[in-house]
Amino acid sequence: MDAFQLVENAPGVVFPQGFQAAGAACDIRQTGDTARLDLAVIYSELPCQSAGVFTRNAIFAAPVKACRELLRSGAPVHGIVANSGNANACTGAQGWSDAVRMVGEAAAALGLTTDSLYVASTGRIGRALPMDAVSKGIQSAVDGLSTTAEAGFAAADAILTSDTRRKVACAVIETPQGQVRVGGIAKGAGMIEPNMATMLAFITTDARVPTSLLQGALHDAVAPTFNAITVDGDMSTNDTVLVLANGASGIAIDQNLLPAFKGALKAVCEQLARKIVGDGEKISKVVELRIVGAKNNEDAERVARAIGNSLLVKSSWYGNDPNWGRLLDAAGYSGAAIREEQLELFYRASPEVEAAPVFLRGNAVHENLAQWKEIVRRKEFLIELNLHLGEGSARLWSTDLTEAYVHFNKSE
Numbered sequence: 001m002d003a004f005q006l007v008e009n010a011p012g013v014v015f016p017q018g019f020q021a022a023g024a025a026c027d028i029r030q031t032g033d034t035a036r037l038d039l040a041v042i043y044s045e046l047p048c049q050s051a052g053v054f055t056r057n058a059i060f061a062a063p064v065k066a067c068r069e070l071l072r073s074g075a076p077v078h079g080i081v082a083n084s085g086n087a088n089a090c091t092g093a094q095g096w097s098d099a100v101r102m103v104g105e106a107a108a109a110l111g112l113t114t115d116s117l118y119v120a121s122t123g124r125i126g127r128a129l130p131m132d133a134v135s136k137g138i139q140s141a142v143d144g145l146s147t148t149a150e151a152g153f154a155a156a157d158a159i160l161t162s163d164t165r166r167k168v169a170c171a172v173i174e175t176p177q178g179q180v181r182v183g184g185i186a187k188g189a190g191m192i193e194p195n196m197a198t199m200l201a202f203i204t205t206d207a208r209v210p211t212s213l214l215q216g217a218l219h220d221a222v223a224p225t226f227n228a229i230t231v232d233g234d235m236s237t238n239d240t241v242l243v244l245a246n247g248a249s250g251i252a253i254d255q256n257l258l259p260a261f262k263g264a265l266k267a268v269c270e271q272l273a274r275k276i277v278g279d280g281e282k283i284s285k286v287v288e289l290r291i292v293g294a295k296n297n298e299d300a301e302r303v304a305r306a307i308g309n310s311l312l313v314k315s316s317w318y319g320n321d322p323n324w325g326r327l328l329d330a331a332g333y334s335g336a337a338i339r340e341e342q343l344e345l346f347y348r349a350s351p352e353v354e355a356a357p358v359f360l361r362g363n364a365v366h367e368n369l370a371q372w373k374e375i376v377r378r379k380e381f382l383i384e385l386n387l388h389l390g391e392g393s394a395r396l397w398s399t400d401l402t403e404a405y406v407h408f409n410k411s412e
């Protein structure tokens with residue numbers, strides 16, 4: 001067996017030993033929909049080491065501030081309380097008070113101290129939380145905590161906003177001492193652009209991991225996964241990725257097991273990230289961009305983001321038009337070192353099939369036009385661009401841009 005394997009149909013954060021979860025409906029959106037789940041609690045009776053990565057937006061939500069402060073304290077934690085339907089961002093002193101209150105009420109219901117829980121929110125910016133509803137949701141979720149798959153799915157559903165489906169991923173690591181499990185849930189569909197996206201991701205593991213190793217592993221996992229997706233080029237105020245490690249397996253992650261653990265964590269993050277970009281608001285296609293041969297990795301990323309965020313490129317993908325000139329144009333204005341006579345561009349239907357050359361060393365391969373058109377009609381395809389200037393590389397998952405996206409986002 002490989003060092004780790006992804007697990008099909010696993011229940012997310014309750015997959016590792018010692019974790020419970022629940023989702024509750026409390027109408028945070030104030031629409032009268034009392035059936036939609038919108039409050040989640042994740043809980044471990046055993047104390048957890050934790051790690052986190054957050055938005056780089058200079059305007060960030062009160063829960064992000066609370067999470068950063070708790071992470072810096074280094075205190076062991078027992079879980080997360082999170083809501084959807086309201087971002088609690090740009091809400092001033094009241095927003096901070098409400099974030100603190102969410103933690104306090106969840107902690108009291110669980111018999112914990114107030115420095116034992118992370119808090120996260122996602123949804124519309126600029127509105128105060130309806131705290132009476134939130135309080136009821138917290139108590140309902142705590143009362144419903146369970147290790148069942150249904151409870152894990154409920155927590156995953158409770159953090160969704162414009163998403164159309166839940167996002168869960170799990171992996172198992174085989175060690176001489178037994179299994180280590182990693183499970184995660186995420187949300188995200190719009191305002192998707194690193195670092196990171198309008199997304200929440202909560203990951204649990206029953207491994208025993210020192211905080212420094214856990215934070216380093218998360219950082220390494222986020223860069224090529226959650227930070228390598230874009231739907232619309234907008235950075236959110238609430239992006240949060242948290243990992244909790246409760247040690248319930250009794251297996252310590254040392255230097256021997258660290259590569260397998262990092263691989264499993266990255267695999268879970270990548271699967272969640274792919275599900276986020278695949279559920280982008282009103283998209284019809286997912287396009288994987290692979291940039292190689294750049295002067296350095298930074299240049300490769302500049303090129304990938306310029307192409308992946310170009311409205312002209314995204315519109316042509318939607319129109320099934322292999323308008324490769326727009327891609328090269330975006331690469332040219334990216335700020336990366338570029339030499340037109342060195343470029344090689346390929347379209348590929350999937351990683352397993354032969355690529356169709358588009359542009360080779362300054363010349364278009366027009367005889368492949370029929371192949372290009374066939375490839376860009378697909379729901380998923382790859383584009384590879386070799387700059388032939390060095391060893392730098394980057395990978396980014398992007399989407400097309402549809403009329404439906406504009407219609408969906410033109411008003412509340």
